[in-house]
Amino acid sequence: MKRVVYGLVAAMLASAFAGPARAGDAVEEARILFTAGAQAYEAGRYADAVDAFRAAHALTPERPTVLFSLAQAERRHFTVARDPAVLEAAITHFRSYLELVPEGGRRADVVAALGELQAIAASLEQKNIEASVSKARLLITTQTPGAVITIDGTERTTVPVIEAIAAGKHAVVVSAPGFIGETREIVAVEGAILPVEINLRERPSFLAVTAPRGASIQVDGRSQGEAPLVSPIELPSGAHVVTVAKRGHDPRTLRVMIERGGTNRLDVSLATTRQRRVSYGLVVGAGVAFVSGFALAVSSALQEDAAQRLLSRTEQGNIDLGTLEAYESARTSRDVLRTGAIGSFAMSTVFGVAAIATYWFDNPTPGPAGSGETARMERFARVVPMPGGAWIGVGGRF
Structure with a gap:
C-alpha cells in the first residue's frame, strides 16, 4: 500500500512542478512544501496539509495540481474542524481551479465537490474570520527511513513535522539508524512558514x-x-x-x-574438485609404474649379467646342453623384463603427463553473478586397456 501511495505522490509532484521554473529557489521550496503536504494528507493530518499546500500555492499560483490539492485538503479539514472559514476557503480554491483549468483536468471532481460544499455552506451562518495572531510555523520533512527529528532537544518521530514555534533561532537534529546524523541551525520568522528538507547519507x-x-x-x-x-x-x-x-x-x-x-x-570454505583428486591418483599411478619399471630394469640387467657369464664359458671350450639352455632362458627373461620395464616407464610417463594436465587445467569457472549456481568446465581422465599395453586419454566437455 505504501508503494502505491508513494507512487501517487511522485506522480503528483511530477505534474505539479513540470515545465520551466520562474525562479529555481521558489520552485524547489514549493516542491518541499508540496511533498510535506502530501505526506500530512495521507496521514490524516489535514490542518498541516492545508498549511503546506497553501504555502506551496503562494509560491506557484499557476500550478493547477497544487491548487486542487489545497482545496481537497481544506475540504477534508472542514469535515474535522467544522470551521466555516475553512469551508469558504475550499469553495474559493475549487472555483479558482475551474477558472485556471477551462477544460479537462479534474473539473468533474471539482464540480462534484463544489456541489457538496455549497450545499453545506447554504445551511451555515457565514462569517468572515480573520486571523488575529500571526504565528511562525516550522515544516521539516525527510525521505530517510526511521528518521527521528529533534527540535531544541525535543524528539519527533512523525514526518513531516509541522508546528508553531517561537520566532528566532532553533537547532534541528535529524538522525536514523545506519545513517549519518545532521544538525542545522534555522531561523524562524513570525508570520511565515519555514520549510526544511533534510535527507541523511548512509553510513558505510x-x-x-x-x-x-x-x-x-x-x-x-x-x-x-x-x-x-x-x-x-x-x-x-x-x-x-x-x-x-x-x-x-x-x-x-x-x-x-x-x-x-x-x-x-x-x-567461505571450498571443496576439492573431483578432477584434482583424479590428478593426485594419477601421480600415485605414475610413481607405482616408475618403481615397477625400475625393478624390472634391474631384474633385466641381472639376467643380462647371468647370460654374459654363461656366454664367457664358450671362450674356455665347449659347453653342455644344460648350460646352453640356461643361457637361452636368461636371454629370454632379459628380453621380457626389458620390455616390461620399457612399458612401465612409458606408463609412468603417460600417467605423469595426464596428472600434470588434469592438475593444470583444473580451474572451474564460477557461474554468472546472481545465478546462485556454479557453472564449470568438466574434464576427465580415463584409463583404457589395449592389447599389449594401456593408454590414458585426457579430454573434456564444455
Missing part, C-alpha cells in the same frame, strides 16, 4: 570475507583480490552476490544481504 557498510589462501574473490562481478584480503570490502547496503574461486576447488556463488552501517562477516 563493509563485508569481511574469509576464504582459503589464494582464492579469488568477486563481489557483483568485480574482482576484490585474493584471500586473505587486506581489509573489509566497502559496499552499499542491500543484496550482493559474492563469488569465491580457487584452482582445484569447486567455486561458490553466494547471495548475501549487507546491513547498513556495520561490518558483515562471511566465512
